[in-house]
Amino acid sequence: MESFDLLMHGFSVALSPQNLMLAFVGCLLGTLMGALPGLGPVNGVAILIPVTFTLGLPPVAALILLVSVYYGTMYGGRISSIMLNIPGDEPAVMTTLDGYPMAQQGRAAAALAISAVASFVGATAATIGLTLFAPVLVGFAIHFGPAEYFALFMLAFLTVGGVTGRNPAKTLLAATIGLAIGTVGLDPATGVERYTFGLFELYDGIDFIAALVGLFAISEFLVFLEERKDRQSQPRLLVGSLKGALKELPATWWTMARGSVIGFVSGVLPGAGASLGSFLSYVLERRWLGKRGRFGTGDPRGVAAPEAGNNAAAAGSLVPMLSLGIPGSGTTAILLALLLSLNITPGPLLFEREPDLVWGLIAALYIGNVMLLILNLPLVGLFTRVLGLPYWLLMPLVVMVSFVGVYSLNNNPFDLYLMIGFGVFGYLLRKLDISLVPVVLGLLLGNSMEFNLRRALSISGGEWGILGASGISIGLYALAGVMVAAGIAVALVRQRGEKTGGGFEGP
Numbered sequence: 290m291e292s293f294d295l296l297m298h299g300f301s302v303a304l305s306p307q308n309l310m311l312a313f314v315g316c317l318l319g320t321l322m323g324a325l326p327g328l329g330p331v332n333g334v335a336i337l338i339p340v341t342f343t344l345g346l347p348p349v350a351a352l353i354l355l356v357s358v359y360y361g362t363m364y365g366g367r368i369s370s371i372m373l374n375i376p377g378d379e380p381a382v383m384t385t386l387d388g389y390p391m392a393q394q395g396r397a398a399a400a401l402a403i404s405a406v407a408s409f410v411g412a413t414a415a416t417i418g419l420t421l422f423a424p425v426l427v428g429f430a431i432h433f434g435p436a437e438y439f440a441l442f443m444l445a446f447l448t449v450g451g452v453t454g455r456n457p458a459k460t461l462l463a464a465t466i467g468l469a470i471g472t473v474g475l476d477p478a479t480g481v482e483r484y485t486f487g488l489f490e491l492y493d494g495i496d497f498i499a500a501l502v503g504l505f506a507i508s509e510f511l512v513f514l515e516e517r518k519d520r521q522s523q524p525r526l527l528v529g530s531l532k533g534a535l536k537e538l539p540a541t542w543w544t545m546a547r548g549s550v551i552g553f554v555s556g557v558l559p560g561a562g563a564s565l566g567s568f569l570s571y572v573l574e575r576r577w578l579g580k581r582g583r584f585g586t587g588d589p590r591g592v593a594a595p596e597a598g599n600n601a602a603a604a605g606s607l608v609p610m611l612s613l614g615i616p617g618s619g620t621t622a623i624l625l626a627l628l629l630s631l632n633i634t635p636g637p638l639l640f641e642r643e644p645d646l647v648w649g650l651i652a653a654l655y656i657g658n659v660m661l662l663i664l665n666l667p668l669v670g671l672f673t674r675v676l677g678l679p680y681w682l683l684m685p686l687v688v689m690v691s692f693v694g695v696y697s698l699n700n701n702p703f704d705l706y707l708m709i710g711f712g713v714f715g716y717l718l719r720k721l722d723i724s725l726v727p728v729v730l731g732l733l734l735g736n737s738m739e740f741n742l743r744r745a746l747s748i749s750g751g752e753w754g755i756l757g758a759s760g761i762s763i764g765l766y767a768l769a770g771v772m773v774a775a776g777i778a779v780a781l782v783r784q785r786g787e788k789t790g791g792g793f794e795g796p
Contacts, residue, residue, distance in 0.1 A: 292421070292424055296651065299650070308653065317664060319364070321365060322361070323366040323367075333359070334358055334359055334624065336505075348631045352624070353650060361657075366381035371388035386591055391592065403589050403593055405666055423612045433637070436759060439741045442737065459723045465731070467731015470495055471733070474492055490701070499695050502695055503715060505725065506688070507688065507712025508716040508718075511716040512716060547573070548597030549598070551566060551601075552600065612640070
């Protein structure tokens with residue numbers, strides 16, 4: 290009952306004219322960004338973070354804007370997947386398997402409508418889960434000490450490798466690089482300079498925002514310069530009528546329900562996120578239906594399952610970020626950077642200290658889902674026109690926004706040099722097929738992980754056994770082991786499918 294009262298208070302915050310307008314703008318921009326191949330939720334949120342500082346938005350308003358963009362990109366990623374067979378982001382890859390065949394069969398409108406409804410069902414179900422389970426997780430988190438938090442950080446780093454689709458060794462290397470970058474600045478215990486090279490600007494460490502914008506937005510521009518992408522050469526399909534969707538929609542309800550549950554659980558697990566939610570929802574639904582399905586040839590359930598799964602995972606990933614301070618995905622890692630830059634520390638006490646922020650955000654998620662459904666059904670034709678923008682026009686606009694936004698943070702040219710440096714670094718990592726997500730996690734969580742390790746060892750007098758002395762720590766290490774094993778199993782299944790030509794049939 291208390292959660293319901295707090296949620297009603299959150300609606301009073303979210304329904305203020307400013308926050309309502311920001312939610313709408315975020316949903317619209319997010320849908321447009323999600324429809325553009327290569328941008329996706331991580332880049333979309335990273336690009337707009339500097340804008341929130343430029344506009345001087347209060348923390349609640351800034352978070353509502355960016356989370357609305359996050360939700361919008363998850364919706365919009367399906368548009369190019371279905372129309373052009375080009376995933377807007379990684380989770381949308383699974384949508385192409387049946388969405389594009391539906392479009393080729395003249396059922397593009399039905400595919401777009403089913404994906405929009407599935408996104409709404411998955412995101413709304415997961416938001417209800419966020420409302421119910423985040424406060425429970427907060428109560429559980431009160432029992433966390435420094436050793437337990439260190440185990441939680443280990444869980445985040447060990448599980449991220451299972452779903453990045455990269456070589457485990459490369460993922461470990463990326464996480465190590467991120468942790469090393471996180472040590473730049475003054476030692477929190479002794480005040481000794483670490484890797485500052487005498488630069489005063491690095492005494493406070495690497496600026497999160499400049500690093501993130503460089504890693505994602507600038508590196509994407511460099512990739513564009515190399516590959517000379519031009520989406521105008523892609524074949525285009527007519528959207529058609531939405532009437533056909535009404536006949537195919539009823540057969541997908543249970544698929545949406547199952548995908549929502551799978552996606553929410555995947556999102557709650559630190560480091561898993563929407564990619565795992567989308568993949569598991571599709572694979573398990575395909576195995577559940579067996580010969581009753583026509584997956585891979587234009588089955589509408591092959592669109593509903595991954596869309597419900599990835600949008601449910603997007604909401605689920607907010608649970609560990611808000612209640613434990615551990616990002617559940619790459620995008621929530623960027624949102625965590627925003628909160629830290631605003632001197633707001635996510636964790637068990639956030640619900641008590643910042644009720645307006647937490648419950649206003651949760652209420653805004655409900656409102657944003659309704660807005661997105663309204664936007665994505667009647668305005669499908671308008672959104673698909675954005676796909677006609679050539680990259681030579683789009684990418685310079687992205688770079689311009691990045692430069693203006695980052696410079697406006699501190700009015701310091703050093704931030705621009707830092708952003709460019711991380712952009713080149715991110716480009717090199719992408720050329721080496723090394724995921725950027727572990728680097729981001731290391732950069733954001735490195736200081737907290739080091740602090741809790743030092744504090745735990747200080748309490749125990751240097752005895753390392755304290756790190757595994759409690760049942761919570763042991764459980765977290767065990768969960769990390771299970772997730773690592775699951776990641777290895779998924780990789781083996783993918784390899785076996787590629788060798789046998791069986792796709793995603795699973796073991």
